[in-house]
Amino acid sequence: MAGAVHLWNGWGVQILVLVSFMLQVFLLMFATMRRRNISTVARTLLWLAYLLADYIAVFILGHMSFYGKSHGHQQLLAFWAPFLLVHLGGQDNITAYSIEDSQLWPRHLLSFGAQTMGVAYVLYKYVAGSWTLLVAAVLIFVSGVLKYGERVWALKSSSLDNMSKFVDSRKSEAKRELHAQWGQGQKLDHEEVLQGAHYLLPICMAQLVDYKFWPSTFQSKAIELFDNKSQMFDLVEMQLSLMHDFLYTKASVVFTWYGCFIRAISSVATITAFFLFQSSIGKNDFNRVDAIVTYMLIAGAVLLEMTAALKAMGSTWTCALLHARRWHRLHNIVVSVRRCVKAAERNRRWSGSIGQPELLNSSHGSGDCVSAQGLAMGCKDLWKKLRHSLPVISDDTKKSVLEEVCRMVGAWNADSVSLCTRASLS
Template identity: 45%
Template sequence: MSSFQESIGRGGAVLHMWNQWAVQILVLTSFSLQVFLFLVGGTRRRGSSTVLRVLLWLAYLTADTVATYTLGHLAITSGSHLHQLSVFWAPFLLLHLGGQDTITAYALEDNRLWLRHLQTLVLQFLGVAYVLYRCLSGSWGLVTAAILMFILGAAKYGDRIWALKCADNIGIDGLTDKYCHKVLNNRYLEVSGMEEEEMVKQGAHILLSICVSQFNDCTLKKTTLYQYKTLEYLVGSKKIYSVIEMELSLMYDMMYTKAGVIHTWYGHGIRLFSVITIVHAFVQFRFFINKDGYRRVDVYITYILVVGAFVLEMTSWIMALGSTWARHFLYIRGWNRLYRVTVSLRRLVNAVGWRMWSGNVGQFNLFKYAQEHASMDMHKLKDLAPPVHISAPTKDLVVNMITKIVARHGGEADGLYSLNQKAENCELPVLDCDFDTRIIIWHIATHAILLWIKDKERQRDDRNYEKAIKTLSNYMVFLLVKHPEMLVAHTSRQLCLEALNLLKFVDTNGLAEYLSQDTLPVQGPLMKNDPCVRGMALAKSLVGNEWERHHLLEVVFGAWVVMLCYAGSHCNRDSHARRLIEQRRRVSNHRVAASRAPLPL
């Protein structure tokens, strides 16, 4: 009985401590989550570790819950148990619900919940108003500061809801204002006189509406003169790939951050009001409020909330004012002095690479996996190799191939979306099969061809082609295994498992010899229509054309580029948008690249 009473006593002590310190713990937890979201929210742009992504996901989900629970706790607690500082903290919780500029949505689906957030805003607005009306009294300075912070919190939460709504309804017409059209149609973007970094970033903003049309599955009505001229120069200067990566970074801003709201007069007005309001709250609390009647820890918590809010808001505003969005705004309005100042400041802090994609893509080679794994369980398939970095020569080869294919089809991009391509005057074998089967067949053929030319003397350009072909081949199979939703509809990863089981019967060392002989390097029953057999037959057919080695590599590379663009053009908007928060953007890159190709030709 005594042990039972002791446990009850300990439980009562814990409950008493919680009742005494619950508000303080919850408020500090809410603030800490906001700091974490501010610091880590933008790391997904370049890719981050799984642990960090999980922590970010937990923080994103927990932040709103903690703030809402704390406001509810304040609302139901009797006034006699709340001191005035606890009530003063309520508007800061509403400010926390407004979130950080670096992350408004963790996933694409979060943008579609803006109506639910609007309902939450109404409820929390009424809840905070109730707490202030019921419990706030005393110093007029404290009352004034609390009311202004209350208005700011509601405005910031509305700011977040508006950003979610804008991200859910991205449109082309509202991207570029009429002033931009009026000015730049007469004075198109003079990218030739810019440094490389500025050329890429300003070019990305000018061409952003074309990128949006790809994500919205809609057709761009008209390409303006300044877009045409800008694109013409960028393609000629071989910077178009960097521009596309920058455009995807801007699309990330529009879909997952407050960029759609910040860079408006309303957005900057809210941020100016927030800085003034928080400074007013600090001055009132620091100089005009008697703090003798409050516990020292509560005073410190209040300072943390006020100073922390100022630092977060001021830092966010400075980042917004120095962003590429703000620089583009200054440029199109001809405010050249301010434009040059912001460019110089960004150069001083070296804010160049944090926006850009990491350039890494996943890899999966069927032959290597079949050799190293006896069990072929689809649920346990792992990446054999770490992601590889896309080199500059590979990017140039891709852009050049897209341009060449478009030119071959009379300047129309439709040629990129047809899987039966012509290689110069020779037509590739027609493969009457589904897209996933085609990937497997070409993957096997590519592996065999690369083995065949491995020991032969070749030039540096050939080595670049080999590396690019291997990267694209392994990447497309990686997508088929890990992200089939990024490919054509009804694509199944099950075909990879079947191919892996069949490759166990293939003598990999005999593949190269098979291309010069007539004996299949197999040790078991393979049917004529099996993808493995068809892949080896395709390789033998291509080698049998007796093309020059460089031309053979160019044909194989062209086939993979076409398949990549075909996948990009047949993948829906949501799949592309979700990949913006991952490292593996290459299909999205080439969907946008394909939309660029016909314009300057």
Template identity: 40%
Template sequence: MDGGALALWNKWATQILVVLSFSLQVVLLLLAGIRRREANPVLRLLLWLAYQLADSTAIYTIGHLSLISSTAVEHQLVAFWAPFLLLHLGGPDNITAYALEDNQLWLRHLLTLVVQVLGAAYVLYKHIAFAGSGDMLLVAAVLVFVVGSIKYGERTWALWCANFSSIDSSLKKHPRDKLGPFYPEPDVSEGLELNDEFLLYRAHSQFHVCKRGIVDSVIELEPGESRDDRIIVDLEHRHMWTMIEMELSLMYDILYTKAVVISTWFGYCVRVFSPLAIAAAFLLFQFNGSKDGYNRIDVAITYTLLGGALLLEASSLLDAVGSSWALTFLSGTRWAWLRHEALCYGRWYQLHRAVVSLHRFVGFTSSSSYIKSRRWSGTMGQYNMLHFCCRDEESTSYYRPLLGRLAKLLGYQEWWRKKHYSGAVVISAVLKKVLFRSLHGLFVQQNEVNTMGILRKKWGQQALEKWGLHDILRSELGVELHEGIIVWHLATDILLARINEDSKREDKDLVEVIRVLSNYMMFLLVRRPYLLPGLAQNWLYQQTCNNLEKIWHDNKSSPISSHGFARINELFHLYDSPDSSALPQIEMLAMILFLDEPGYSRERPRLSYSYTIVEVLESKPGKIVNPLVVLLDVWANILVYAANRCSRESHAKKLNSGVELTTIVWLMAEHLHQLSLGQKQGV
């Protein structure tokens, strides 16, 4: 068996590698778009494997071709495949980098580009006559070689353009995109709502704010130039959320695709030249009389490579000219006749709608998925510490036993627990309104930011000062943000557990918003600490969990829990996510914490701080009418602080696996800060 497999590899190694390289390109093209949202882990793994294998497979195959001696005349055609490997190294237009760090390796890609182009040229030179196959095949090989070299160079150029320093430099040369009078009117044929396409155009017109924010650049206005803040003022908060989502999708294009390179004169010329060159190569090969002497499998592979390349390049052309990036390019072109023909007569808009319709047809859906693919999924993570500490170890192995046991075997038990007890909820319209109101108050009305748009005060400080509680609860905000989140998370669960059912029903929306905000900040602390500013303190979280687990196991047989623990434990075996089914158990531990708390304890200071918060809010000092309103303001302030103070690089990194709520809040704050500056300067 081994000898048979080895003999098969020795005879067909080149063919296998070339087909594999082409297959990986198809996988990349089809799956690259899933990174715009939280995708299925299996699909993400498949995409990651394809990205990692694509370059190494093509590079290895070029090296293999340069070393083999084509003594067999019937296999001389394999030399024609070397230029196609350069085309594969260029990759699809919708993916250049898998992670943000890949953009920093552009110099390495440049060196690899030079080596591989020389390698492919050597293969062609070594077999330049193609065993007497004639000039037609040679011309076809040269055409594909030119296209492949250009597309590979484009990818390296795109990686360089995606560096923050390059984005900053481009902002200094071209501070903003101007759509001018070519701004299309909204289509309200389906009602009074602004459609996504119109908001995408507005996102392009305001995209300079996102680019400036991501690289901490400063935009200087030219004399007599307006900030165009009217766009922000005119939008309702729900439409502004959509526009922000679109802007972040455009930033994803810059960081992880070839969008910057494509939307240039050179890029569009390449998109027109490439399918024409591949079509010419296809015809030259078709009418090459000597191809009948080649191996039939080699001929079939060559047709597959030519046909696949033609289809991919034609698709690239349609996507490029029909993309909204083309509108920005046409609006800013110096060729007035082209701008007039394409935009004033509406020809580009007709082409754009045709491309969108084609995407709908190919996707077998009647919805505008092509535009909506730029929309955020609208979900936020959830993680509740009390729910985690109430866990039953046996249930962890009972639920999904294979994955749980495998994680334990590999030493990833803690990671599995955190992931297993995490969940997600859809962000409600009430929460969006609350966050927008908080942002508008901090950045526009009260001007609580410095000239760089950074919040001046500590997390939660502004909210406590608003209610006259800062002097009382100053210490309870914590030394670091991570500590403050843990303290207020525990206090929130305790306070919500102590509110009677009538009050909960009366303030249902308020309770729900507070709960999801509290669980979301804990989700960031546990699962995505890189999206929080300040010093990460995992030990603090671990120590608090240990204390909570000890309290739970010491008291779960107490009178407060004995009457309902059996039924809750049964529920717990069926549900392992922080949803409504876990609330009885969470509230039970919260009540145990409140009744068990002996006062300040050096061993459990976070629990003591939480108890103090609950006592103060329940006593309703000063301006407090409803403690729930105070909790809501504090959590909204903490979230805004975390989004505003988080590193811009962290926001950019998260774009390749779906937009995070903190990134949405950060960019909205950037827009409101620009609005505030415009109002101050009277422009």
């Protein structure tokens, strides 16, 4: 026990800083799985990583404000502080774990202000002597402020209250006749279906928030096209995936001109800081372990930035943006690369399974044996939840559901026409 306490007192900050970085790597790699039905274990791990990423970063920043060791250690400790601000900015593929997180964006805004002032205080208190390290720390600080502010902005923009504003912004695009070449007669591939899902997304989003959005002539024809090709269910799967991106990721902010500007500034600042730190190694007497931790942090930050930039450039949202701006040559290049790696098929398709409530317990015991059998049944129910066996929805079920929806829509249209006819006659 004494050894563990001694280890924590000597290397606690280093351990937590690396844990904070590893949580960001974990979220970048696995947060996208939430688009599909995943097991309870996977959801729990993502939930813990999402919460711990914030808690650990805030704890370390508070600890740094009252931390004191050798002069060299203090300089590197101050250099670590802006990286925690970058970590608080989170990854592009997860900003909110639930809808309520977006509604609490003012709380994140307050935390953004408090943590930014905390990092600025640590830099003011400890960084001195080496101008190269100071400039590198300021660059990472700027990157952290931009990314954390972007996260708060994304939370505010992706709330249900602001969804109607997003739909309004797409009205001008809805009136354009884009003349997409979706083929004649043959079945569309996944990238073509995804392109249609993007173009028809405002209709889906408007229905979710009960907002009146009338399809353009081109959108109405596109809906008929997908219905005739029997790919309407595929279109809905893609749209639900895009809705997930809007509600739970930075998609509403990243794929804008200001989002691209933030990406460019953050990437340049991080790479420049890496070379500045490398040049300051020979001019300062840093602890070897602290220098290794710093190298891992800054090299990892560069790797995360480059990975996020590549993911953004190859994203379906980028394809939709290029198509809307009529940059068709660049759009075709990105789509061709996505087809080669089967991005739409692997990342955007529904898993085909759905959760269900357990209405009937499979085992029934007498009321007299409460303690032992209750504990056994509780463990059995927990094992079922962790195993998360989901029923698979067949193609016949999908077809039946779609036919019923079409019948309801047709009945509603018939009632609307009848009411309008009676009103005109009266």
